[in-house]
Amino acid sequence: MLGAITDLVGLLAVSEWFKGFSVERNLFGTLSFYILTILIVRGGVKQGIEKWSTRLMPALFVLFGVLFIYIMMQTGATEGLKHYLIPDFDKVWDRKLILAAMGQGFFSLTIGGCSMLIYGSYLSKKENLPQVAMQVTLVDTAVAFIAGLVVMPAMFVAMQKGVQIYSESGALLSSDTLVFTVLPLMFDSLGILGQIFAVVFFLLLTIAALTSSISMLECPVALVSERFDTPRGKTSWALGGAIALLSAVIVFNFGQLFGLMAMIATQYLQPIAALLFCVFGGWVWNRNSKINELKQGNPEFSDGWFGKVWPAYVKFVCPALVATVIWASFG
Numbered sequence: 001m002l003g004a005i006t007d008l009v010g011l012l013a014v015s016e017w018f019k020g021f022s023v024e025r026n027l028f029g030t031l032s033f034y035i036l037t038i039l040i041v042r043g044g045v046k047q048g049i050e051k052w053s054t055r056l057m058p059a060l061f062v063l064f065g066v067l068f069i070y071i072m073m074q075t076g077a078t079e080g081l082k083h084y085l086i087p088d089f090d091k092v093w094d095r096k097l098i099l100a101a102m103g104q105g106f107f108s109l110t111i112g113g114c115s116m117l118i119y120g121s122y123l124s125k126k127e128n129l130p131q132v133a134m135q136v137t138l139v140d141t142a143v144a145f146i147a148g149l150v151v152m153p154a155m156f157v158a159m160q161k162g163v164q165i166y167s168e169s170g171a172l173l174s175s176d177t178l179v180f181t182v183l184p185l186m187f188d189s190l191g192i193l194g195q196i197f198a199v200v201f202f203l204l205l206t207i208a209a210l211t212s213s214i215s216m217l218e219c220p221v222a223l224v225s226e227r228f229d230t231p232r233g234k235t236s237w238a239l240g241g242a243i244a245l246l247s248a249v250i251v252f253n254f255g256q257l258f259g260l261m262a263m264i265a266t267q268y269l270q271p272i273a274a275l276l277f278c279v280f281g282g283w284v285w286n287r288n289s290k291i292n293e294l295k296q297g298n299p300e301f302s303d304g305w306f307g308k309v310w311p312a313y314v315k316f317v318c319p320a321l322v323a324t325v326i327w328a329s330f331g
Helices: 002-008 012-019 023-043 049-071 077-085 095-108 115-121 129-160 175-188 192-228 232-252 254-284 287-295 305-330
Strands: none
Touching (some): 023 232, 049 129, 115 192, 287 305
């Protein structure tokens, strides 16, 4: 985003630094993002990020639509769209593929993480929780699908322009940073209009990322502040600073640690945490207590088929499915 802004104002050397991939650039981005996250958490979440998100996230959908129309007019885009939409049924039972898909699901919905926990705690007691959970899942899946409609064709357009996307073995190059490799090249091909697109796109992506990072910091800050009665401001800086230091270690060893940490978090740690959630929700938390909690926003919860099936589903089916994912990840 900053690279596109400096491009627009003619600071080409600065732009190259922002668009490059140096330790200094990555450290600058990491620390800047943490400071922004800490400041928002320190001041409270609901009046800040919620207002921004509800206004700016719809704009991301509109921008995706505009980008999709433009990309589909480029050479190679149709091939990319086919690659994305036409399934290869021979790989349906590929264990690594299923595991990667489950990891993406865990990561995207932060199942086994604290984002849903924290944002759920800010909901009104009048909210219909099962309905809200379904809406979140559908919207999240829709965003991922629409993003794929843009990124995959853009990859093949970039390949037509000589950009190497796949290695000789057929594996993706820079899969962890794909959106930051392919899309800027496409934006560059649009001239000034492309740089404006880039500024808006990566600004909205920053807002989307903030909604996740804020919730991840909010969880330990809320816990420590309430449990030990510490000032929210100091707690935010202390915990945020500690996490920033750990992130700096990853920045200095990016090639070795970034993809590894992402894989460990999504394919191992989050499923294990999700299993603990299932055990707590199904076996530790009293059945009547959780039913009464759900009935606050949906008085007829117990009368429908979902209300009758859900307690047993959480108690038996969910732990079994998550345990299967964990077993597959260590297989």
